[in-house]
Amino acid sequence: MTLDLVPLWAGIMALGVFMYVLLDGFDLGIGILSPFAPDDASRDLMMNSVAPVWDGNETWLVLGGVVLLAAFPLAFAVIMPAVYFPILFMLVGLIFRGVAFEFRHMSSVGHLWNRTFQYGSIVATFAQGLVLGTYIQGIPVDGRHYIGGSFDWATPFSLLVGVGLIIGYGLIGACWLIMKTEGELQRWARNKATLLTFGVAAFIGMVSLWTPFLQPQIFARWFAWPNMLILSPVPMITIALFAWLLWSIKSGRETEPFLAALGLFGMCYLGLGISILPMIVPYKITLWAAASSSKSQGFLMIGTLFLLPIIVTYTGWSYWVFRGKVKAGSGYH
């Protein structure tokens, strides 16, 4: 009998998506904050702080997409049509902001590409929020097909998640800047981070209260006894993280705000997992029902076990290489 690889693949999938959200999250956040930058010099500094890493960050998205197809093809086939337009917006947003990073230095209309970078980042983030919102609110399925319409994603709930994600990415972007910059720009980033923390708190609160009422299963998962007791640390840790985040911004810490903000994303991710597992298409299809055959999962696992640790190590190493403050003039270009 072959080994059940489904939990392992679910873990790899979860890691890939989480890596993507954390890593591309802060560099999208830079794009979201960029229109509000105090001046052009700090705007350049902001972009330079993520320039060495953004394209590596986006590769996690491709990896997430193809691993979903390979390990859970049914989930891929059902979820993607449900978010047809959000995926389109996300891809086009990501392409525009990706090339803007580079074209702005080569082109004679550089300021136009700066705008492209800002709008591209905002559109891509909002679209990712729509995808998440659509996913949480549930996807209508009949047999092996998505049976909803192409605009089912346009609900108040998913719009709320979309706006929330813009503020959330903005927060980790601001915390990234606290860590990577100094002086005036850092003060500005602290200011924005404080503001955004309250925004994120409001949105996490709204989404967390709304979600259990979307589906009775989620309500039961969180509020049935003894789940309520067992899961009570989740909201408590989240509140503690908020306190730590605000305190660390205020008391002049440099790295801690970023870690606290990542922690908040981690708790939201955990909350999502608690709400939907073992489903991969919420409330319809389990991980096991969506999984590809063990022969497919096994074949891909061989290479993944070899390559993924190297990729993770390399990613960590490249962040280590670029550690420290980014300074004007000594930047990337």
Next chain:
Amino acid sequence: MSLDALVLSRLQFFWVIAVHILLPAFTVGLAAYIAVLEGLFFTTHRPVYLRLSKFWLKVFAISFGMGVVSGIVMPFQFGTNWSRFSDSTGDIVGPLMAYEGLTAFFLEAGFLGVLLFGRSRVPPWAHFFAAVMVAAGTLFSTFWILAMNSWMQTPAGYSIVDGRFFPIDWFQVIFNPSFPYRLAHTIVAFFITTAWVVAGVAAYHLRAGRFREDGTTMLKMAFGLLTLLVPLQMLIGDLHGINTRQYQPAKLAAIEANWETQSRMPLLLFAWPDEAAESNSFEIGIPVLGSIIIARDRDGVIRGLKEWKPEDRPPVATPFFAFRIMVGIGLTMLALVICSWWVWWRGNFANNRRFLKLCELASPLGFVAVIAGWVMTEVGRQPWVVYGLMRTRAAVTPSLSAGDVMVSLTVYVIAYVAIFGTGGYLMVRFLRAGPVDRVSTIEHRGGTITARPLSAASEVE
């Protein structure tokens, strides 16, 4: 043919992949060329090789960056527009695509950064090694994607349960009947495409009287390779055709616009296929040559389109003309290669202005041939998405309306024209500036060892 979600999804797939394929068509060959230049510099220490390698590395960086962003779009297409294909074949094509993704990621993370930014940070042998690994990486990516595409053309090693494909033998899945031919034909095509671009850029500068040593070196290297590869490509293409006759006979019939099963089939040079009348309304051909080429026998029987029910036939005109464009370009290339031997023998290889002008004009030919060949093989596969087993019609996402896809297609067209138009323009401007040694900004920069494809190129601006 009405513009329904199926047709529009096919157009959209055509558009996003047609733009994307231009970039690997160039970068696969360019990566190998850079590895060769690095190797030559490593062994001979001649500065011309270093200068050329630096120049082409920047071009590679721009192309690779645009290849990455256009590549992000590709896997999502299978989910958004071809969900039933993903569901039915995900067990087989999923791991193949995932291996491509992992390979590309591994390559980008590990070696591209060293190649682009590490010349002064690692020993010369390590830099050369990185160049070789990047070249190998592009070939691995090609390997996995073509394994997937070939499996859709000539499926093997699978079983079908409840309309879903499952792998039985991965070796057979990957090394399916058309794969070795397609892989060889495609990689050689990519190398040839790059060689013509290199020759064209060399010719442009030689004609303008600039960069004599660099231009002559590039021209010699390009034509050395083309002398080897253009005839080889014709041989591989010929073998691939025989493979198609065996495994995809309806595609071959469409390519030849051959309606009747016949021996002593002519080779049509031109025809006007009429699908409604099941015949060609006009044709010029060379008698018997078709049978000789395809069957290696003047009396060889070639199956005609009428052997298949109309609903099982591919479109005829598109593969027929696409094939003739591809072969026509191949013959033009051969003529130019022969021409190059003559000017070489006459001793004015780098001075013959008319020859240089021809090289310049020929520089985009490889791209046209790649697109034509790819259109031929994909349209020739129709009406199947998995040949003979799953119809394209059964692969499209059921929930999509024509309006949905019309909107997304329009967005992709506008976005790609803006982005790849700008990218192409910046690239041409850079190629025209030539291999100027605008010294070593790259070497003296602060702490940068990572993959930054596009900005490595912006260094020169």
